[in-house]
Amino acid sequence: MKKHNFSAGPCILPQEVFEKSAQAVLNFNNSGLSIIEISHRSKDFVAVMEDTRKLALELLGLTDKGYQVVFLQGGASMEFLRIPYNFLKNKAAYLNTGTWANNAMKEAKAFGETIEVASSKNENYNHIPKGFEIPVDADYFHCTSNNTIYGTQMKAFPETKVPVICDMSSDIFSRSLDFSKFDVIYAGAQKNMGAAGVTMVIIKESLLNQTGREIPNILNYAKHIEKESMYNTPSVFAVYTCYLTLNWLKNLGGIEAIEKVNEVKAELLYNEIDRNPLFLGTAATEDRSNMNATFLLKDETHKELFDQMWKDAGINGLSGHRSVGGYRASMYNALPLESVEVLVNVMKELEKAVN
Numbered sequence: 001m002k003k004h005n006f007s008a009g010p011c012i013l014p015q016e017v018f019e020k021s022a023q024a025v026l027n028f029n030n031s032g033l034s035i036i037e038i039s040h041r042s043k044d045f046v047a048v049m050e051d052t053r054k055l056a057l058e059l060l061g062l063t064d065k066g067y068q069v070v071f072l073q074g075g076a077s078m079e080f081l082r083i084p085y086n087f088l089k090n091k092a093a094y095l096n097t098g099t100w101a102n103n104a105m106k107e108a109k110a111f112g113e114t115i116e117v118a119s120s121k122n123e124n125y126n127h128i129p130k131g132f133e134i135p136v137d138a139d140y141f142h143c144t145s146n147n148t149i150y151g152t153q154m155k156a157f158p159e160t161k162v163p164v165i166c167d168m169s170s171d172i173f174s175r176s177l178d179f180s181k182f183d184v185i186y187a188g189a190q191k192n193m194g195a196a197g198v199t200m201v202i203i204k205e206s207l208l209n210q211t212g213r214e215i216p217n218i219l220n221y222a223k224h225i226e227k228e229s230m231y232n233t234p235s236v237f238a239v240y241t242c243y244l245t246l247n248w249l250k251n252l253g254g255i256e257a258i259e260k261v262n263e264v265k266a267e268l269l270y271n272e273i274d275r276n277p278l279f280l281g282t283a284a285t286e287d288r289s290n291m292n293a294t295f296l297l298k299d300e301t302h303k304e305l306f307d308q309m310w311k312d313a314g315i316n317g318l319s320g321h322r323s324v325g326g327y328r329a330s331m332y333n334a335l336p337l338e339s340v341e342v343l344v345n346v347m348k349e350l351e352k353a354v355n
C-alpha cells in the first residue's frame, strides 16, 4: 500500500533521492565501489561536497555574496553550542519561540549575557511574539524560522543592524526569503534536505574571528571552512543525500517553484482544519507554518476512530510531538499534494462517520 509520510523528521525525501542514494551505496558513479567505502578525500566525493556547497548557495541566492558553507556533524543541536562559542563576545539576543529556540539560548549562557527579547512560552508557544526590541549592542540576534513542534513560522524577520542568526532546520529551501539579510543560517539535514547526520551552516565571512576567544578546532567554524568541511571525516552518505535533494529541487525550478506547491498543500489542509467542526488548529492563524500544521480533535472521544482511519489510509507520522500531543502534519518539500488530499479526505470521512 502507498504510504503518505507526514513525519516531522526524519521525514519524507524525494523518491529519486531514495533510489539514487540506494544505488550509490551499491555502486557509486559506476566505480564498482560503494559511496560508504570510498575515501572522503577521493576525487568523486570531494566533487560531491563542492557541488553541494555551491548548489546550496545558488538555490538561496547567496553566490558571491561573502558567504561560506560547511556541512558538519552533531545536528542542529551542536550549532546551538558552536554559535555562541564562535560569535558571542559580550551579549546575545534570543527570541524564544519553542523548545529548539530555548535550547539554543541555554547553550549560549556559558559564553556571555543572553537576553531573551520575547517569549511565547506561557502560551505554550502557540504564536510568534512581535514588536520586541533587539539591544543594539548585542553581538547577534538568534531566531528560529519555523517551530517544528508547535506549527508556527516566522513570516517576517526584524530589521536590525545586529547580525541575524537563524535556525532554519525545518523550513530551509521551502520558501523564498531575502537570505542575504541573515548572517548565519543553519539547518539539520533531516527535515528538508537529506538523511540525518549532517547540518548545513552558512556563515557570512565578516562575522568570523571577532571574539578573540580561543576555539577548539572541532568547534571552530573558521577551521571547518579552511578545511572545506573535511577537517575530520564528514558524514559522507548524509551529504550525498543532500546533494541529490538539492539537485532534485534545482531541476524542479528551485525554491520559488516548490514554494508554490507548499502553499497549495498548506492552504488545502488549513482550510479543512478551519471548516471541519471536529478539528481545531492550535497555532495562531497569522503564524501558521506551511511545513508543520498542528491541530486537535475538539472531542477526544473520536480519537480512536480517527487514528484508525488515517492509519488505514496509509498515513504515517501524524501524531503530535510528545510534549504537546494532538496531531501534526508535516508537509515538507518532498510530500506530494496527493498525500494532503488523502488526509483531508480522511478528515471529511470522520465528520460523516460521527454524524
Ligand SMILES: *Cc1c(COP(=O)(O)O)cnc(C)c1O
Pocket (backbone or CB within 6 Å): 009, 074, 075, 076, 077, 078, 100, 144, 146, 147, 148, 167, 168, 169, 170, 188, 191
Ligand atoms: C529538529 C530541529 C532541531 C534539532 O535538530 P537535531 O539535528 O536533532 O539536533 C533544531 N531546531 C529545529 C528548528 C528543529 O526542527
